[in-house]
Amino acid sequence: MRLHAFKTFRPNTLKEALSLKSRYKKNAVLKAGGTSLIPEMRLGLKNPQYVILLDHVREISGIEEKPDGLHVGAAASLQDIKTSATVKEHYGPLAEAIENVSAPSLHYQSTIGGNICQDTRCIYYDQSEFWRSIKGACFKQGGDKCNAVPASKICRSVYQGDLAPVLICMDASVRISSPKKDKLIKIADLFSGNGLSPLKLPPNSILTEIILPRLETRKVAYVKQSERGALDYPVVGVAAFVKLRRGLVEENGFAVTAIGPAPLVVTEPLLNARRLDEGFISYAAEVVAKKAKPIANMSATPAYRKYLVKILVGKVLRRLA
Ligand SMILES: Cc1cc2nc3c(=O)[nH]c(=O)nc-3n(C[C@H](O)[C@H](O)[C@H](O)COP(=O)(O)OP(=O)(O)OC[C@H]3O[C@@H](n4cnc5c(N)ncnc54)[C@H](O)[C@@H]3O)c2cc1C
Numbered sequence: 001m002r003l004h005a006f007k008t009f010r011p012n013t014l015k016e017a018l019s020l021k022s023r024y025k026k027n028a029v030l031k032a033g034g035t036s037l038i039p040e041m042r043l044g045l046k047n048p049q050y051v052i053l054l055d056h057v058r059e060i061s062g063i064e065e066k067p068d069g070l071h072v073g074a075a076a077s078l079q080d081i082k083t084s085a086t087v088k089e090h091y092g093p094l095a096e097a098i099e100n101v102s103a104p105s106l107h108y109q110s111t112i113g114g115n116i117c118q119d120t121r122c123i124y125y126d127q128s129e130f131w132r133s134i135k136g137a138c139f140k141q142g143g144d145k146c147n148a149v150p151a152s153k154i155c156r157s158v159y160q161g162d163l164a165p166v167l168i169c170m171d172a173s174v175r176i177s178s179p180k181k182d183k184l185i186k187i188a189d190l191f192s193g194n195g196l197s198p199l200k201l202p203p204n205s206i207l208t209e210i211i212l213p214r215l216e217t218r219k220v221a222y223v224k225q226s227e228r229g230a231l232d233y234p235v236v237g238v239a240a241f242v243k244l245r246r247g248l249v250e251e252n253g254f255a256v257t258a259i260g261p262a263p264l265v266v267t268e269p270l271l272n273a274r275r276l277d278e279g280f281i282s283y284a285a286e287v288v289a290k291k292a293k294p295i296a297n298m299s300a301t302p303a304y305r306k307y308l309v310k311i312l313v314g315k316v317l318r319r320l321a
């Protein structure tokens with residue numbers, strides 16, 4: 001699993017990084033911390049001609065509170081974010097969710113942009129070249145079939161990021177920059193829903209910033225189940241938010257990770273104007289689990305993952321009650 005030959009660039013400014021991405025487009029990949037990218041390159045899942053290192057682009061590594069909320073540079077490390085006094089005091093659910101990502105030693109290197117933009121995964125895909133050659137190339141490897149669900153017309157590899165669901169529930173936006181323009185979109189709209197190309201990021205662009213509004217009356221929490229206690233992706237992860245007014249839920253929302261190619265986003269109007277009690281919780285668990293449609297492409301079975309959604313919705317809501 002040796003790395004193939006490639007050329008690296010280490011730009012010092014965002015302008016330079018954007019110009020490189022624009023010049024080489026799909027032939028170039030961005031490397032932030034590299035904790036996801038390098039293992040994928042070692043497996044031969046990504047074979048870029050050019051690698052653009054983002055670690056010297058200081059403009060996109062800051063964490064600053066402005067009148068419209070918290071601005072986090074995409075290249076800010078998870079360590080800097082989770083230990084920021086502002087984040088801990090006013091945007092606590094993000095710091096708590098980071099504790100769920102991989103292991104503390106990886107937080108120094110991992111970035112929030114890399115976490116959000118991590119590729120989707122599949123038990124038939126994240127394997128050595130030799131292993132993959134036995135099954136034959138699937139959609140995600142340039143083939144014309146899905147090895148997990150032969151009848152499927154699209155790739156349904158699984159997005160397993162821990163931070164996107166909590167950022168969705170915190171109503172975050174992301175800035176997508178290209179040489180000629182900047183675009184701010186809700187983070188939920190970043191995901192395409194197709195595992196072949198899971199992010200709606202044009203090939204000449206870079207995700208540069210995450211903007212979080214102050215939470216005000218919004219309460220947010222995230223829970224995850226993984227196979228091991230540490231250094232492990234979620235088998236399922238559920239983030240939830242509620243806005244409470246005079247003891248009643250005014251607004252609600254859920255974002256489930258590791259269930260499909262994009263976080264599953266659910267809001268249920270019938271849950272509004274109700275108390276956040278056990279009746280609320282069991283109804284919400286049914287509603288969210290019904291919308292979860294996992295397929296057999298992870299080590300846990302689809303039935304177990306669906307069951308986990310139900311359990312985790314209950315768990316996360318009890319934290320908010
Ligand atoms: C053993 C192990 C366990 C892990 N466990 C978890 C886990 O529990 N939860 C979890 O969420 N993740 C987990 N990960 C994945 C990964 O470590 C984290 O998601 C990490 O936050 C990725 O950040 P990075 O800066 O290292 O990204 P990189 O590896 O540098 O990049 C990841 C991807 O994002 C792209 N990218 C990076 N920055 C940008 C940008 N600014 N704009 C556009 N594209 C960009 C890269 O091109 C690449 O495709 C794990 C990884 C390993 C190896």
Ligand code: SF4
Nearest residue numbers: 122138146147155156
């Ligand atoms: S879901 Fe199917 S097409 Fe996608 S990576 Fe897995 S086997 Fe390949």
